[in-house]
Amino acid sequence: MNIVMITNLSYYLPELALIAAMVLGLFAIAFSGSRDQSDKIVFGLTMLLLMVSYILLNNMMFAVPRTIFSSALVIDRFGTLFKIIMVIGTIAAIYLGRFSQDILPEIKSEFSIIVIGVLVGGMLLASANNLLIVYLGVETLSILSYALASFNRKNNKSSEAGLKYALYGGISAGLMLFGMGHIYGVLGTIQFEGIADVLSGLTLSDISILLPSFLLFFAGLGYKIATVPFHMWAPDVYEGSPLPVTTFFAVVPKMAGMAVIMRITMVFFSAEGVLQIGWIGLLSVIAALTMTVGNVAAIGQRSVKRMLAYSSISHAGVMLTGVITLNHLGTTAILFYGVAYLFMTLTAFYVTTFVADGCENDHFERFTGLVSRHPLMAILMSIAMLSLAGIPPFSGFVAKFNILAALIEKRYFVMAVILGLNSVVSLYYYMKIVRLMVLKSPESSAPVGGFGLLNQAVIVAFTIPTLVLGLFWQEMMSVASSASLLVK
């Protein structure tokens, strides 16, 4: 038993490395002499251990899929790829947090530590194999996120964001638990594989209880990835939170939620029946609404951060449309989308952060004439915007193309058209920034402080995958396509 546990632990090393980073970080804060010193130590330490975790995850891509800890967690390529995306997102957020003025200098180390805590919760979700772990993951993710949202304690909006997030989070977690309770009550198991077995042979009366309980269950998850109608918190929280935190929220909790929705859908509902129709119907409607509402609301925004928040809502909707296809191409497309989305979002948020830092706020007007002040940054931001809108030859286009291909493979033409029209709508507001940056003359000629050589190099590094995956995506497709789910 013990030996099994220890071998199991070896599959949990990436998470253990992160937990070690948290603990060591806390010790470093407690025992180091000055604030400045501890900041440096914690930054170095967290970066190092995140890298270690990344390398371990990379190696695990080649491991044989298995379940660990008495089937509580499942280690498969699907989850691992999601974890890799989340780790990269976290590295980017911590790096950004170190340079952003939005994170108060006296709590920079705490920021790194809390962010890693959220990441651990996210990774738990990505490999959850029973309902309890899902709940545990969601709560780990959420409770620390509330703190993160209100991280800029001198700013009223940030405090408001934290409170809103906590209230919404509390209610939706309650709903989710309520739903899970019913699911357990009817099926008598919390193991995914067990649920999948029982689901195939249910009577109609059981299903009539299960349908609403799955709806409640979905409410909890849908809240995490901000799907309509559980999205109300997202714009306020995204706007109120400090920019590095927003960057983080746009990637990690979203990917974690997407991973768990994907897993649940593939495991529970791959058998045809009333439940599948109900769940897929629910997801289709929600996906269509999420895309549309996110995009339409984004048009009128004044703050770039808020616009990006709405745009990330609509991207979650696009990824959900990949879930409803329930086929291999759909899974592949979502994984590809995740990778593409990660890098374009990072570029967009990085540029926004530095512009907002240099110009006091993040309104659209602050981007005016950026091309004459920082030509390279304006070009990279334009690339990110075009890519988010789905214009070739950038990765965002390929990602949408894959989702479209998956949808049409299942003959979901209406969904495909909705997705297409949404791309057109999104182009309008993404181009608004490009228009301001490139076509208008600048409001001042002063350079933006944050764009040092190193930061520019980092932004370039984040944009390279957007370019490469737009033209040479065969390799990434085969990685995503091999990242299948383990149902056990």
Add this chain to the structure above:
Amino acid sequence: MAYLLNWILWMPVLGILGLFVIPGQSKGAIRYWSLLNTAITFVLTIILYMNFNTEVAGMQSQFDIRIPWISQFNIYYALSVDGISLPMIILSGLLFFLCILSSWTIEKAVKSYFILFLLLEASVMGVFMAMDFFLFYLFWEIMLIPMFFLIGIWGGENREYAAIKFFLYTFFGSIIMLIGIVALYNLSGKGIDSFNIVALAGGHFRDLTLNIFGYDLPFNKFFFVAMFIGFAIKVPIFPFHTWLPHAHVQAPTAVSVILAGVLLKMGTYGFLRIAYPIFPSASVYFGEAIAWLGLINVIYGAMCAMAQDDMKKLIAYSSVSHMGFVMLGLAAMTVQGMNGAVLQMFNHGTSTAMMFLLVGILYERSHHRWIVKPDGSRGFGGLYTQLPRYSIVFIIAMFASMGLPGLSGFISEALIFLGIYEKFTTITVMALFGLLIGAAYLLWMFKRMFFGEVNEAVTGYSDMNWRELSYMIPLCVAVVVFGIYPAPVLDVMRASVGKLVVMLSLY
């Protein structure tokens, strides 16, 4: 020789790489480099023409390049050329070369301008050469990016609105097309040829149905309409034409030339290359509707042109009218009609390019384009006595655009009418009035600008200089030569167009 198409496609990209190295201050070097680059591309297209075997019909038969690209979707980097795309490739090569000369006066952000311009050339060449559907779409979309910036940065006063409208409109059309492309890929079995434009052709999708909300819709008609909208926005066909006047008026001269001369042809090229061959039965079914839309284009475009006070807007609407003739020829689906349509695509490219270039030349002197100013006074007057060289070139361009016998427009329009008469007699007769209105608005514009009392403002204008003549004369020669002896162009396209007509006649 086997990689000639690669060279033509990537030559502008090489030019862009070169431009990155040249510092932004040395404007002269940037201009000469771009000129050299486009000249080489043009020479390469001529070499392509020399080596082209006119007897062979259809794509995928000569100058083939086919390299696997994305194996999961069977996407290939596949280029080829046939009698329909070759005239377009030569036309693009010529116009881009001449437009660099006309862009000599651009002073704002010269380097970026030429980089975007060469990017535009590469993507246009790509559209006309692509044999893989995915690749085709890629070039079709990439083209929007340089266009957006070229209109948005170097355009007129209302440039931003025009740029974003153009971008959104075209993107809307192409995303619908993309859904069609993916649907075709799925329904043709996701095999090795599922993105191959040539292999998809031939009406494989005739009997398939499509279930939407419980209704069985005929697949080929449904997706013919999807493709139609994508291409119709580009042509532009009424009622999808509203972006065109804005884009044209706001765009800088060279970009207007490319827009009217080349980009509009991409729409009709799409019909010839994709919509017709892949959905022949639907094309025949919608033939009459296309003819009516073409007729509306001809008459409505001409009427709108008549009403304009802005010279450039007038020319822009005349493009709408002339593209209507192309649509009429396409709707005819007869040998003469189709040949006429392709020839008209080529001829309109040269004649409308002349008109836009002439507008640009005058604008550089007058800084306005009003035939009649908003306050009612005449914008120009008596130009004929002041600018004799300019006036002669203008007369040639105008008569070519009008379709006077002996100049290029006449032959293609005559062929189109010959082709369509037997099929849609009523439409033909009505469309003839379009020619009449066309003559009216052009001559009226000419009268108001060139004759009459000499306007005081006009007296200071200098006549065309050598640089301006150097890019107008080749076009004048083309217009006259192809008006008397169109055989070089017709010979090239005959086999390919014939093959398409034969295929359509089976349905």
